[in-house]
Amino acid sequence: MNADLLVDLDQYRANLAALRAYAPDALQMAVVKANAYGHGMVPMARAARQGGADWLGVATPAEALELRAAGDRGPLLCWLAVPGAPFAELVAADVEVTASGVDQLQAIAAAGDRPRVQLKVDTGLSRNGAFGPQWDELVAAAARLQEAGSIEVSGIWSHFASADDPDNPSNDHQESVFRAAVDQLASAGVDPGVRHLANSAAAVTRPSSHFDLVRMGIASYGIDPDPAVHVPEVRPVLTARTVLANVKRVPAGASVSYGWRWTADRETTLGLVPVGYGEGIHRTASNRAEVGFDGKRAPVRGTICMDQLVVDLGDRPARIGDPVTVFGPGDDGEPTAQDWADAAGTIAYEIVTRLAGRWSRTYRGER
Ligand SMILES: Cc1ncc(COP(=O)(O)O)c(C=O)c1O
Structure with missing residues (x-):
């Protein structure tokens, strides 16, 4: 051994189980992007499924396809695609993809037979997702394409800017923008499907943000999201x-x-x-x-x-x-x-x- 990373899969499964207690009524997504935060994506994904994670989450199409190539078959979401992304391959592999804009939604719709797609609304992080009038257009396009039988909207989601700072007023703001976006989608005649907003920090500090699913990254690896958000039930993996x-x-x-x-x-x-x-x-x-x-x-x-x-x-x-x-x-x-x-x-x-x-x-x- 020159230099070795010892990864304790029992501890990882135990962490996921402990984190479930924070959001018992929500589905749990294990976030395994970026090589599972350095821990090794495929073994962590397998352990997450064994540990009862309902979903896996990754950023890129390549990560999602690597999981499928390794034999993973469960619910899997990816959220960071650029033009030319292999949507047909993703859809054929039963990966749920995220649309952050109308062009992307159309590309996804063209990539398969009524693909399942989740919509990302930008509630204030100003990263990915559709913001303001772009969101209005995305909702209208989703309603049209769903009505035409070209897609099935399976979820709506967003991401916090400051969940690791639980008292930051931006959290209340983003959550209320998210609620309004969910209502807007429903009013357009589209069942929003699975609604999700919380990462680790929000999952442990902010029950109002749990909705239908929580996305667990850092805390599942046994690391506090921030020294100010201590999660005593988990241990480093x-x-x-x-x-x-x-x-x-x-x-x-x-x-x-x-x-x-x-x-x-x-x-x-x-x-x-x-x-x-x-x-x-x-x-x-x-x-x-x-x-x-x-x-x-x-x-x-x-x-x-x-x-x-x-x-x-x-x-x-x-x-x-x-x-x-x-x-x-x-x-x-x-x-x-x-x-x-x-x-x-x-x-x-x-x-x-x-x-x-x-x-x-x-x-x-x-x-
Ligand atoms: C969209 C999204 N959701 C969830 C997570 C997991 O966040 P955390 O590791 O803070 O739990 C990440 C990671 O940054 C993310 O990008």
């Missing part, structure tokens, strides 16, 4: 682990890594950890992050490199090959993804999702 590739004793005055951005003020033991920004380790955490070593933390010293980083082990006994936990659940003194996020000046989502490059993945609890 992923442990990033490796071993020391080198160990050396250096005198006071020894400087470390590119740019000599750290210099030892006493004799100490340095450990070489064989992961770097090639593995998605944030370089901005240079001289700030810590790793877990022998039940305690050890600080990262100097600049994080492409393939490696250096940690300060002080006077602790250390040998080449000793285990290092870059981050994990925090049970054995190691930092968490949130600790790395704080050190790197980002969010924990990015710490796990960026994991890339030369990590292997080991799944515990595979069925």
